[in-house]
Amino acid sequence: MVVSKVAQRREVKIASIVDAAWALARERGIQLVSLRDLAREVGMRQPSLYAYFDSKDALYDAMFADGNRQLLATLDAIDRPADPRAALKAYLGAFADFAVADPARNSLLFRRVIPGFEPSAESYAVAREALGRVLGVMNAAGVTDGGDIDCLVAITAGLIEAQLSNDPGGDRWLRHLDRMIDLLVDDATEGTTR
Known part of the structure; x- marks a missing residue:
């Protein structure tokens, strides 16, 4: 199966968001990961984060x-x-x-x-x-x-x-x-x- 460059970029972005979420979880605890703080960590606005994850x-x-x-x-x-x-x-x-x-x-x-x-x-x-x-x-x-x-x-x-x-x-x-x-x-x- 051939994966498009857009899909590859999306997967890379999702992986970087998940990595950032783990970093926040290690710093604050898994229960205290917030989408607002995560968006800030990955350099985007919170509404943009919903393009990758529709909920916490x-x-x-x-x-x-x-x-x-x-x-x-x-x-x-x-x-x-x-x-x-x-x-x-x-x-x-x-x-x-x-x-x-x-x-x-x-x-x-x-x-x-x-x-x-x-x-x-x-x-x-x-x-x-x-x-x-x-x-x-x-x-x-x-x-x-x-x-x-x-x-x-x-x-x-x-x-x-x-x-x-x-x-x-x-x-x-x-x-x-x-x-x-x-x-x-x-x-x-x-x-x-x-």
């Missing part, structure tokens, strides 16, 4: 998709170990590092802090792709039961939240992730591998 939720939707594409790129960059448990540790470790590296992005992607915001089906499909990759690694490590998957997700999310809340920039909580993975995988696979 549309902007959040674009940021949600962008953040999940960043997550996919992070997961794709992992040199996946052959051992399934080591691969799971690598994936969840990369996921946790990704989450704590950018609290604003973490808030939008994983915490539902924007009242009434629901990602579009198209944006959510990117998130589902990322989740699917992590689930595939969990399954390969023997974590296949829905309850066990939920527990592993909750453990990982809990360590991320504890890290962000209590030791930003440190590793007090995340350093326990591998141990928690071992405990859960051992429990999940008890009787099937022994």
Whole structure:
């Protein structure tokens, strides 16, 4: 499919607006991104911004998709170990590092802090792709039961939240992730591998 130069310029402009929105979110918090301030940041008037995003939720939707594409790129960059448990540790470790590296992005992607915001089906499909990759690694490590998957997700999310809340920039909580993975995988696979 051939993309016109006008469409290419529009996509470049949208990407620059989303980048500026992330910068504002990191500075002020994801909930405090305003279209007025964003328009000023990208050198346009607020009504002109509506040519790219018809609402604040549309902007959040674009940021949600962008953040999940960043997550996919992070997961794709992992040199996946052959051992399934080591691969799971690598994936969840990369996921946790990704989450704590950018609290604003973490808030939008994983915490539902924007009242009434629901990602579009198209944006959510990117998130589902990322989740699917992590689930595939969990399954390969023997974590296949829905309850066990939920527990592993909750453990990982809990360590991320504890890290962000209590030791930003440190590793007090995340350093326990591998141990928690071992405990859960051992429990999940008890009787099937022994």
